[in-house]
Amino acid sequence: MKYIIALDQGTTSTRAIIFNGNGGIASSASREFRQIYPKAGWVEHDAEEIFVSAAGVIKEALLKADIKAADVAAMGITNQRETTIVWNRFTGEPVCNAIVWQCRRTAQFCEGIKNKGLAPLIEQKTGLLIDPYFSATKLKWIADNVSGAAEGLQNGGLLFGTVDTYLLWKFTGGKVYATDYTNASRTMLFDIHNLCWDKELLSVFGIPSGISLPEVKPSGAFYGKTDKDIFGCEIPICGIAGDQQSALFGQLCIKEGDVKNTYGTGCFLLMNAGKKPCAGGNGLITTLCAGIDDKPQYALEGSVFIGGAVVQWLRDGLGFIQTAAESEALALTVKDSGGVYVVPAFTGLGAPYWDADARGTVTGITRGTTRAHIVRAALEGIAYQVNDVLRAMETAAGVKVSRLAVDGGASANNFLMAFQADISRCEVARPEVAESTAKGAAYLAGLACGLWSMQDLMGFSCATRTFSPNMKDDERAALLSGWHNAVNRTLSK
Numbered sequence: 001m002k003y004i005i006a007l008d009q010g011t012t013s014t015r016a017i018i019f020n021g022n023g024g025i026a027s028s029a030s031r032e033f034r035q036i037y038p039k040a041g042w043v044e045h046d047a048e049e050i051f052v053s054a055a056g057v058i059k060e061a062l063l064k065a066d067i068k069a070a071d072v073a074a075m076g077i078t079n080q081r082e083t084t085i086v087w088n089r090f091t092g093e094p095v096c097n098a099i100v101w102q103c104r105r106t107a108q109f110c111e112g113i114k115n116k117g118l119a120p121l122i123e124q125k126t127g128l129l130i131d132p133y134f135s136a137t138k139l140k141w142i143a144d145n146v147s148g149a150a151e152g153l154q155n156g157g158l159l160f161g162t163v164d165t166y167l168l169w170k171f172t173g174g175k176v177y178a179t180d181y182t183n184a185s186r187t188m189l190f191d192i193h194n195l196c197w198d199k200e201l202l203s204v205f206g207i208p209s210g211i212s213l214p215e216v217k218p219s220g221a222f223y224g225k226t227d228k229d230i231f232g233c234e235i236p237i238c239g240i241a242g243d244q245q246s247a248l249f250g251q252l253c254i255k256e257g258d259v260k261n262t263y264g265t266g267c268f269l270l271m272n273a274g275k276k277p278c279a280g281g282n283g284l285i286t287t288l289c290a291g292i293d294d295k296p297q298y299a300l301e302g303s304v305f306i307g308g309a310v311v312q313w314l315r316d317g318l319g320f321i322q323t324a325a326e327s328e329a330l331a332l333t334v335k336d337s338g339g340v341y342v343v344p345a346f347t348g349l350g351a352p353y354w355d356a357d358a359r360g361t362v363t364g365i366t367r368g369t370t371r372a373h374i375v376r377a378a379l380e381g382i383a384y385q386v387n388d389v390l391r392a393m394e395t396a397a398g399v400k401v402s403r404l405a406v407d408g409g410a411s412a413n414n415f416l417m418a419f420q421a422d423i424s425r426c427e428v429a430r431p432e433v434a435e436s437t438a439k440g441a442a443y444l445a446g447l448a449c450g451l452w453s454m455q456d457l458m459g460f461s462c463a464t465r466t467f468s469p470n471m472k473d474d475e476r477a478a479l480l481s482g483w484h485n486a487v488n489r490t491l492s493k
Contacts, residue, residue, distance in 0.1 A: 002073040004446045005061070005235070006438035007054055009079040009163055010243065011100065014050065016057040017438040018065050018072075021451065023460030025433065027065035029057040036097055041104040044097035047085045050163065051170045055230055062231075069231040076239030076445030078246035078437050079163040081186045084138035086149060087166065089159050089212075092174060096146050098163070099138040106137035113137075118204055125191045125198055127277060127286030127298075129354075135162060136188035136205045143208060154208035162187065164240045165214045171237065173227035178215040181296045182245040185288040190216070192277065192288055192298070219245070220292035220444035239444030241290035243437050244268045248299065249290040250440030251405040251431065252461050256297075259393065259401050260436070263410035265312075266350070267304035267386055271393045271401075272297055282392040283351030290440060292447050300396055302351035302389035306344040306360075308410040310378045313344070320371045328415045331376035339364040340377040341384075341486035349490070350385075352392040357492035364482070382410065383420040384483045390424055403427045407436035414467075422471035423479065432464040 001021045008015040015030040031053045036044040062069060082101035087094045099105070110130050113119070119130050128134055139160055143150040152158030161169065165179045184190040184197075189205070191198040197213045217223065219241040225234035241249065244262065248270045251260040256274035261267055270287075277286050277298040289297040311327050314320045321327050341363045343349075348356035362374065390401050404426055410416060411430050421428040433439060439461075446452035 001071070002451055003065075003067055003071055004442045004451065005058060005072055005075040006442040006445070007058060007075060007077045007167070008243070008438045008441065009050065009054055009077065009167065011080045011102070014053040014057050015438065016061040017435060017442070018061050018067060019442045019446075023456070025435070026067065027061045029060035029064060031057050039105075043100040043103040045083065045100055047087065047094045047098045047166055050098070051167060054167055058231065069233045069235055072235050073451045074236045074238035074445040074449035075226070076241075076441030077164050077167055077237065078241050078243050078441035079167070079183070081162065081183060081242040081244065082133055082135050082138075083163050084135045084142070084160070085163065085166045086139070086142050086146070086153070086158050086160050088152070089157055092170065095149055095152070095158060096142060099141065101133055103138065104132050106132040106141050109137050109140065113204070122188065122201065122204065125193070125201060126188050127185070127192050128188050129283070129285055134186060134188040136201070136207070140205050140207055150208055154210040156210065156212045159212055161214055164242070168223055168237060168240065171226045171230065172224040176224035177212070178217055178223055180217055180219040180221075180240040180290070181288045182219055182242040182290050183240065184216045186242060189213075192286065195295070218292055218294055218296065219249070219290035220448040222448060236449055237445075238448035239441050241440055241444060244270055244301065245287070245290040245299065246440030246444070247407060247436040248272065248440070249443060250436035250438070251407065252457060253405055254291070257397065257399040257401070258405070259390065259403070260405040260407065261386055262436070263307050263382070263406065263408035263416075265307060265309045267307035267382065267389075269302045269304070269386065269389045269393065271300045271397060273300050273397055274298065278397050281396060283354035284389075284392055284396055290444060292444065300393050302392060304382075304385040304389060305347050305350045307382050307385070308408070309346070310342065310344040310382060311410065313346070314375055314378055320375055324409075327375050327379060328413045330372050331379050331415050334370070334372045334376055337364075337377040337380055338366070338369055338373040339482070340369055340373045341483055342374065342378040342381040343486050343490040344378065344381055345490050349487070351389050353487070353491060355491050355493070358490050361486060361490045363486045363489060379413065379416050380419055380423075383416060383423050384480075386420060387424045387480075401426050403429060405429050405431070407431065407434045417467045421467040421469045423476060425469045425476065427469070428467040430465050430467075431461060
């Protein structure tokens with residue numbers, strides 16, 4: 001039997017999952033790595049440490065499954081997006097720590113770009129809102145603040161890439177310098193309409209004009225082979241995708257209007273928008289989907305800043321629960337939230353409000369309010385936020401969402417999933433294997449190397465549980481009215 005390795009390089013840990021020829025999981029391994037915080041609001045990673053963790057978990061997963069590298073048909077890579085690395089073309093040594101997508105050090109520079117009236121141009125070309133989140137301003141910061149970086153980028157002695165590009169370069173022994181459409185579309189330097197790096201954008205951000213930029217390929221494609229010294233033989237690398245687009249593909253949301261939501265620390269919703277880009281608005285951005293096509297589909301993306309993190313707050317901040325799993329049982333001890341709403345705007349509100357200065361509120365508290373009411377309201381607050389993004393996506397894309405594919409840690413909460421179905425008036429489908437991000441990378445690699453067909457993938461992907469809406473329309477309308485009233489009290493303006 002041949003196997004597929006999915007390397008899932010996340011923000012706090014790196015995991016390798018080995019899938020067998022039938023799409024099942026043969027083994028997995030995970031390793032955390034350091035989070036570096038040099039200043040308030042700054043977040044960095046050691047890129048070399050990331051690579052060591054990546055090679056290490058793959059070797060560990062192979063050992064656990066008693067599989068030889070020669071038994072692997074291909075490897076797919078999925079990665080934290082936007083995180084920016086610059087390294088020496090000849091030695092492979094990074095010039096500084098990787099600047100992580102969460103890092104806010106370029107916020108002032110972003111404001112300067114906005115004040116120049118350049119936001120419409122950038123959004124038209126890239127589909128993105130100007131924000132430190134994306135790679136362009138991180139690269140500009142490195143060029144301006146690391147000794148010799150600007151000169152090295154200009155003369156080609158230094159290379160720029162997101163995490164996928166750096167790992168690909170390292171795994172292939174410096175032979176392959178490439179990325180895929182999904183990761184390129186998150187740099188704010190890539191024209192998502194003409195599918196190319198854009199010289200005007202380089203100029204806008206003041207990035208050296210002579211910079212070398214990675215070749216951009218479909219997410220499912222042959223990229224190269226790992227150096228035989230790493231795993232004992234060469235392994236074809238046949239898939240690359242940013243984590244959220246990988247999850248969209250892993251959920252097989254390949255038709256226009258298909259939507260997935262990942263319930264993590266925050267919530268990331270992506271809707272397949274088809275072959276034509278549609279303008280976002282309301283804090284939504286336009287990005288590219290993962291696929292095996294030279295002309296990828298487009299996606300709408302909306303972010304909820306605080307999702308599962310509100311459950312951590314209930315546990316660690318308030319001490320209302322001992323474990324995250326307890327939230328479900330406690331929420332079910334009351335028939336409703338008793339009129340309580342929790343708007344978890346701990347770090348502002350994402351789409352569709354996009355209010356960075358909003359702060360969390362709890363409304364509707366009475367003398368009869370108990371911790372169970374607050375716990376239930378906090379879980380409902382996650383679902384309300386997701387529903388707000390779904391409604392904004394429906395408006396932008398002109399489609400009605402009838403099914404929401406879900407994954408991520410909080411999707412295991414049956415109460416939350418049932419309430420999501422009720423408040424969003426759509427089916428919520430939770431797959432048997434919730435590792436959608438890794439599945440996406442594996443599926444892309446399996447397709448590209450010829451091990452699997454789309455028909456095979458459809459056979460692998462079966463939802464184990466579907467939650468259907470049962471709430472009456474008048475009850476739903478009343479709850480949503482109360483929620484939007486609570487949000488209005490939360491907004492900074």
